[in-house]
Amino acid sequence: MPLPIAALRHPDVVGLLRDTGEADPTLAIRRKVEGVIEHLRCFGDPSPPLDLLVLVSLLGIRVSDRSPAHSEDAEIGPGEDGRLELRLNRERPEVRRRFSIGHEIGHTFFPGYDRSVKTRRPRKRDWSDPEDVVEYLCDRAASELLFPLPWFAEDVAGRPRTAESLIALADDYKASREAMLRRYAEVHEEAVAVVFLEWKLKPTQSNAWQGVSAGDMLLDIDPREEAEGRKRLRVDYGIVSDCFSARFARHIPADKSVDTASVAYLAARSGRGSDAEEWLDLGSVRGRFRVNAVPIPTPPGSRGPSGESMVSLVLTPLEQQKSPRRATHKPGWF
Structure with missing residues (x-):
């Protein structure tokens, strides 16, 4: 950046x-x-x-x-x-x-x-x-x-691009997954982006529970609990390689949600790395991608409605798509 x-x-x-x-x-x-x-x-x-x-x-x-x-x-x-x-x-x-x-x-x-x-x-x-x-x-x-150079760059180039391989790379360097993935995007010579997702409401929903009347509370209506259930995986921030920024954009807007059919939700629920090819629309970044979904260790207060973890997505562009398709999540090796 x-x-x-x-x-x-x-x-x-x-x-x-x-x-x-x-x-x-x-x-x-x-x-x-x-x-x-x-x-x-x-x-x-x-x-x-x-x-x-x-x-x-x-x-x-x-x-x-x-x-x-x-x-x-x-x-x-x-x-x-x-x-x-x-x-x-x-x-x-x-x-x-x-x-x-x-x-x-x-x-x-x-x-x-x-x-x-x-x-x-x-x-x-x-x-x-x-x-x-x-x-x-x-x-x-x-x-x-x-992640010193040239060692890390050589490891990035020499390993298969799968979610489980990325998790192992972080472990090998005794580093957090988030820190490793940031560095991964920064040094990659190909078009790669890493998008960090958090469980969030839309900005317009985030204060929906405020101003609720005492009557609603007496009727056992707790909008805070309802709001928790409406949380989705949304963009916190993204890091892109130079090659990726030349093809798409350097900035990935925050708060854009990911389709619930995305492999991101599978990784969030299972706590395991998952891979797929799917269409994504993240505003300035739109198209069909190879997606490696890496779950991120998440404190209790930041988890999803059912205890799901936060997720990072490694995106590699595939062919451009004229119209969006729903995601398919097929864990496995490419």
Whole structure:
């Protein structure tokens, strides 16, 4: 995703670009990561999944036994003796800890990182907040460290494109499925999009239960429960490869629903990866696709009406279709 022009004026980004000689902040992050990985060569030829705690130590950062004081995940900053240290929430799942460590390493790529506590902010990024520019780039650093090139690109090209193979790829890199799929779309040389779906109401339905009269409640009419039953898998966001954006669009609009006959619902119900060829209409992206539906571990409060998980779809375009057809879901290998 390209950064807004205003992001290039952020003083930390200016310092990063000056330090690396790059004009693109994402390429500057990649150069920094390449330099960090070089530290591992003193132990032999590195290969993924990289030991990020070893990298932290090689960078001269102490791994503290203390929990982070300003973050639910991790933070980096001066310790009581002034020495830079990483404080990690060790109760988090391994895949989340690894991403958090990579994110904190990313903070060391910017000027003044050792003068104050830097934390991973868990919420979604907001370009109206200048600090989120740095947070986004630290997320990119984590992605580059978890899925380093050229190894990850070679694995992407060499594996069959099925949902179960994609799940195994995330496991092999000790990373979350969502983080792996984001990186998958970013590095893919072919036309590929990854669409992340959440259980949501239409925007016009989301507040339908508000303002309900006490009389309705006395009649055992609970519109909140009714609204839960109307939730559908809708687009949260999408990531597209360069080739895909040239053929369709770079942006996939949020909140567009997926047909209930889609393989996405099969994967959501079963909790297993499923594959199909089907017609999809996501607004700016419309046509017939090979679809790999990957269920995403989902907290209870974000599940579907019957406890279904959220799903990510990997889309590979097939021939263009003049009129929509209903989805067919046939799990299996292509």
